[in-house]
Amino acid sequence: MNASSVVIAAQRVARWRSAPLPWLLLAALAALPLLSPSPNFVRLLFTTFLWVTTSMAWNLVGGFAGQVSFGFAVFYGMGAYTTALLMNTGVDPVPAFAASALSAALVSLVVGVPAFRLRGPYFAIATIGISEAVRVVMTNLSFTGGASGYRIVEHRPFHQLEHYYSALLLAALAFVISALIAHAKFGLGLQAIRQDEDAAADLGVNPYPYKLAVHALAAALTGVAGGVFARYAAFIHPAGVFGFHTSVHILLMPVIGGIGTVWGPVLGGFVFGIVEEEIVASFPQVHLLIYGSLLILIILFEPGGILGGLGKLFRRFRGRR
Amino acid sequence: MEDADPILEVDKVTRYFGGLAAVKDVSFKVRQGQIFGFMGPNGAGKTTLFSMIAGALKPSSGKIRSRGRDITGAPAFKLIKLGIARTHQIVRPFREMTVLENVQVAVHFGKQAVTGRAAARERAIEALGYAGIDQLANYPAAILSVGHQKRLEIARALATDPDLLLSDEICGGLTHAETSEMLALLRRIRDSGTTVMYVEHDVKAITSVCDRIMVLNYGRKLAEGTPDEIQNDPAVIEAYLGTRARGRS
Amino acid sequence: MTLVDFTSLMVSALLLAGIYAVMSVGMTVIYGVMKIVNLAHAGFMMLGAYLALELFERFQIDPILAAFLTFPVMFLLGGAVHWVLVRRLPHADEPTLPSLLLMFGLWLVLQNLGYLIWGNTDRSIFTPRTLSVVNVGPIAISTLRLVVFIAALVCLGLLEAWLHYTWFGRSVRALIQNRYAALITGVHEDRTAGIAFGLGIGFAGLAGGLLGSLYSFDPDFGRAFLIRAFVIIVLGGLDSISGVAIGALVLALVETFSIIFVPAGYQLAISFALLALVLIVLPGGIASLLAKARRLA
Numbered sequence: 011m012n013a014s015s016v017v018i019a020a021q022r023v024a025r026w027r028s029a030p031l032p033w034l035l036l037a038a039l040a041a042l043p044l045l046s047p048s049p050n051f052v053r054l055l056f057t058t059f060l061w062v063t064t065s066m067a068w069n070l071v072g073g074f075a076g077q078v079s080f081g082f083a084v085f086y087g088m089g090a091y092t093t094a095l096l097m098n099t100g101v102d103p104v105p106a107f108a109a110s111a112l113s114a115a116l117v118s119l120v121v122g123v124p125a126f127r128l129r130g131p132y133f134a135i136a137t138i139g140i141s142e143a144v145r146v147v148m149t150n151l152s153f154t155g156g157a158s159g160y161r162i163v164e165h166r167p168f169h170q171l172e173h174y175y176s177a178l179l180l181a182a183l184a185f186v187i188s189a190l191i192a193h194a195k196f197g198l199g200l201q202a203i204r205q206d207e208d209a210a211a212d213l214g215v216n217p218y219p220y221k222l223a224v225h226a227l228a229a230a231l232t233g234v235a236g237g238v239f240a241r242y243a244a245f246i247h248p249a250g251v252f253g254f255h256t257s258v259h260i261l262l263m264p265v266i267g268g269i270g271t272v273w274g275p276v277l278g279g280f281v282f283g284i285v286e287e288e289i290v291a292s293f294p295q296v297h298l299l300i301y302g303s304l305l306i307l308i309i310l311f312e313p314g315g316i317l318g319g320l321g322k323l324f325r326r327f328r329g330r331r
Numbered sequence: 332m333e334d335a336d337p338i339l340e341v342d343k344v345t346r347y348f349g350g351l352a353a354v355k356d357v358s359f360k361v362r363q364g365q366i367f368g369f370m371g372p373n374g375a376g377k378t379t380l381f382s383m384i385a386g387a388l389k390p391s392s393g394k395i396r397s398r399g400r401d402i403t404g405a406p407a408f409k410l411i412k413l414g415i416a417r418t419h420q421i422v423r424p425f426r427e428m429t430v431l432e433n434v435q436v437a438v439h440f441g442k443q444a445v446t447g448r449a450a451a452r453e454r455a456i457e458a459l460g461y462a463g464i465d466q467l468a469n470y471p472a473a474i475l476s477v478g479h480q481k482r483l484e485i486a487r488a489l490a491t492d493p494d495l496l497l498s499d500e501i502c503g504g505l506t507h508a509e510t511s512e513m514l515a516l517l518r519r520i521r522d523s524g525t526t527v528m529y530v531e532h533d534v535k536a537i538t539s540v541c542d543r544i545m546v547l548n549y550g551r552k553l554a555e556g557t558p559d560e561i562q563n564d565p566a567v568i569e570a571y572l573g574t575r576a577r578g579r580s
Numbered sequence: 581m582t583l584v585d586f587t588s589l590m591v592s593a594l595l596l597a598g599i600y601a602v603m604s605v606g607m608t609v610i611y612g613v614m615k616i617v618n619l620a621h622a623g624f625m626m627l628g629a630y631l632a633l634e635l636f637e638r639f640q641i642d643p644i645l646a647a648f649l650t651f652p653v654m655f656l657l658g659g660a661v662h663w664v665l666v667r668r669l670p671h672a673d674e675p676t677l678p679s680l681l682l683m684f685g686l687w688l689v690l691q692n693l694g695y696l697i698w699g700n701t702d703r704s705i706f707t708p709r710t711l712s713v714v715n716v717g718p719i720a721i722s723t724l725r726l727v728v729f730i731a732a733l734v735c736l737g738l739l740e741a742w743l744h745y746t747w748f749g750r751s752v753r754a755l756i757q758n759r760y761a762a763l764i765t766g767v768h769e770d771r772t773a774g775i776a777f778g779l780g781i782g783f784a785g786l787a788g789g790l791l792g793s794l795y796s797f798d799p800d801f802g803r804a805f806l807i808r809a810f811v812i813i814v815l816g817g818l819d820s821i822s823g824v825a826i827g828a829l830v831l832a833l834v835e836t837f838s839i840i841f842v843p844a845g846y847q848l849a850i851s852f853a854l855l856a857l858v859l860i861v862l863p864g865g866i867a868s869l870l871a872k873a874r875r876l877a
Contacts, residue, residue, distance in 0.1 A: 072677065076677055078677050078680045078681065080619075080684060120856070123860075124855075124856040124857075124859035124860045125856075125859055127859065127860070128859060129674060130674050130675065130818070131611075131617040131674070131675040131680070131818075132814065132859055134619075134675065134680050135617065135810045135814065135855070136852075136855060136856070136859070138619070138806070138807060138810070139807050139810060139811075139851065139852040140852055142803065142804065142848050142852070143848050143849040143851070143852035143853075146845060146846065146847075146848045146849060147846065147849055149845075150843070193448065194448060195440075195445075195446055195448075195451070198428075198432060198435055198436045198439060199436065199439065199440060201425065201427070201428065202425050202428075202436045205425040205426060205427055205428070206423050206426075208387075208407075208423070209419070209423040209424075209425065210425075210436070210440075211406065211407045211408045212385070212408075212411075212416075212417055212419070212423075213411065213416075213436055213437045213440055213441070213487060213488075213491060214407075214408050214411030214412065214437070214440030214441050214442075214444075214491055215408060215436070215440045216408040216409075217408075254803075258688065261681075261684075265681060269677070270427075295692075295695060295696060296692055296695075296696055298688050298691070298692045299688065299689055299692035299693060299695075299696065301685075301688060302684075302685045302686065302687070302688025302689035302691075302692065303685070303689055304685075305681055305684065305685030305688065306665065306682055306685040306686060306689065309678045309682045310665065310668055310682070313678060
């Protein structure tokens with residue numbers, strides 16, 4: 011069984027399940043507060059939705075277009091700071107989120123415009139470069155409080171469910187975008203670029219604007235996630251939102267779930283969101299060691315992630331009957 | 332009128348690699364509705380010339396025009412929009428896509444730039460039918476045989492709706508029966524109005540299908556004419572068989 | 581700026597360039613042979629620094645000598661990593677998504693093993709040499725930096741000689757220049773790649789050991805240097821060893837002289853800006869500029 015047939019099998023599993031599932035899931039999550047869950051559980055789901063969003067966003071660039079980014083914390087942090095700064099000048103949350111999307115998309119161009127002109131490792135390298143450079147700048151920047159962080163003062167009563175629904179809505183939006191793209195012209199173009207950039211160009215795909223566009227789109231989604239997080243947390247600092255571990259988490263989720271599929275990143279995001287706090291709490295020193303080992307194991311033994319593994323099981327099961 | 336603005340006009344094109352001229356001062360015109368072939372012994376510069384026309388390589392000097400428009404050094408994705416598509420000598424399917432999706436990419440990004448999914452699928456199936464592999468539409472492209480992958484190359488290129496199809500050694504690696512089917516396909520493509528430029532190593536294949544042939548040798552144009560003229564041209568015979576060279580030694 | 585200031589800045593840029601070159605050359609060798617960007621380079625540099633520290637503290641071995649001693653250890657480690665992990669990646673002509681993610685995962689593992697073993701306190705290697713200075717006329721040069729520079733030059737010289745005059749060195753160069761031709765002429769790819777990988781890791785460890793005697797470090801050590809190494813190899817055209825020397829010099833000059841205009845905290849931003857600039861203006865690296873000049877001539 012070769013890699014491509016696994017991918018196609020996984021896609022088929024995904025398609026087979028896809029028709030009613032997202033709506034059921036969305037309805038269930040939207041109705042969940044009726045069961046009056048504990049605030050802690052709501053908070054856990056809230057962060058999970060944000061992780062799921064960023065996971066799908068990364069997958070647009072890494073999974074569909076095949077461009078590995080190690081710097082999504084830049085967009086997350088950019089969005090967080092944009093929302094924070096704007097809300098403190100009295101802007102409402104929603105326009106502030108929109109501004110976060112815009113600022114993150116603009117920053118994506120700083121990496122994309124030089125790096126996407128060339129083939130090869132330049133993009134991946136540039137993403138590591140800019141995430142370090144931006145964090146250094148943010149740590150030294152005085153009007154955002156530098157390393158000591160920045161506080162958001164919202165003159166409205168705090169409703170946890172409001173945050174819950176905004177995160178859920180964002181995740182749903184990311185899903186719709188990802189699902190629509192996957193089989194449409196845009197998504198086919200991206201996948202063609204990933205699989206053979208020259209052959210794609212020979213069929214009329216112009217890779218440069220396509221890569222720039224999908225990178226900006228992913229950045230915008232990640233930026234909004236950062237903004238939603240900042241509003242909830244009410245306090246952000248560069249080592250958190252711009253932190254290296256944020257970038258690591260964002261790329262780890264789609265890899266766990268299954269790169270290049272619609273459902274893989276969702277799955278990865280949910281799994282990660284639910285176990286992450288537990289892992290960090292149980293292994294505070296070594297959780298990144300665990301993530302690194304996991305990354306190595308997945309890449310070497312199950313590049314299709316959970317979804318790819320399920321696809322294999324599904325085929326074996328069907329083959330036996 | 333066609334002579335004034337031929338679908339492809341190569342004008343004194345030269346390409347150096349280091350100090351070596353792989354192609355030197357080659358000029359020719361391809362008229363609408365022809366199958367135009369170029370052939371030549373190994374290392375004659377066929378692939379270099381083809382790559383320059385297909386936008387994969389920039390000429391060191393000279394001009395390439397299509398319908399009077401300068402396309403020298405234009406990248407492949409721009410040529411597609413001008414109605415010039417290519418196939419690859421070594422097949423390059425998108426291996427993780429189905430056969431149908433492969434062709435859908437071509438429909439979406441071809442000259443017509445179809446956006447709708449349903450319309451794109453329909454056109455793609457049409458192109459697959461034309462190339463004779465519509466029954467394989469939902470298979471992963473990676474598992475096709477070489478013969479079918481070559482047909483997929485053709486189907487993809489045709490799905491971009493080209494006026495000129497550049498085809499590089501499309502019969503390489505095919506069996507005898509597959510070759511004659513492929514040549515029949517090229518004729519059908521020509522008869523449906525798409526001009527074909529065809530590069531081939533195999534003299535028999537190229538002389539049987541082409542309306543006009545150019546022969547390259549050591550990077551220069553050796554001869555041009557109908558298949559009959561070419562086959563009886565002493566310079567061509569010498570290049571392929573080396574009679575005079577043998578006599579000299 | 582007086583002439584003395586200028587000269588001493590030039591001297592410190594040159595001294596910096598030496599260590600930068602050693603730090604980047606390992607990445608270039610690995611990229612050239614395997615087309616893998618070794619994102620774990622920073623992790624191996626960190627290991628090299630700690631190894632030198634342990635040798636110095638436990639056995640009172642001179643830190644510079646200790647840095648040299650890390651080389652064989654790291655070489656073997658690199659060979660093992662290649663055998664266990666890297667070898668399993670499918671070969672490609674450009675870095676693939678799996679190779680990038682694998683090396684990144686390896687970096688995470690190394691870095692956090694470092695935290696596990698050595699904790700997160702800042703360490704440094706301090707000898708009487710650390711603060712001593714040689715005076716050349718009006719210019720004061722740090723003895724340690726001078727020694728490190730000389731050590732760096734020796735290493736680069738040895739590498740160059742090895743690549744040119746040994747059978748394995750030549751097969752490494754053959755793989756860098758033309759993989760298919762190399763394979764046809766009987767280069768054993770797996771073994772050569774393993775040696776090249778070990779060599780790259782060996783140089784990472786050596787550079788880490790040398791840098792460890794210049795700067796303080798913790799398990800996250802090497803990250804800032806990783807980005808500099810990227811800039812240098814991109815400047816050098818990714819797989820050219822002489823390009824590395826030029827790239828290192830350019831970055832060292834830019835960094836050293838930018839101190840006049842930009843606060844030290846923003847140095848990394850300068851590296852990134854240089855990277856972006858090179859990608860836009862000079863995509864093939866400086867070597868491509870030279871090649872172009874040759875073609876025109």
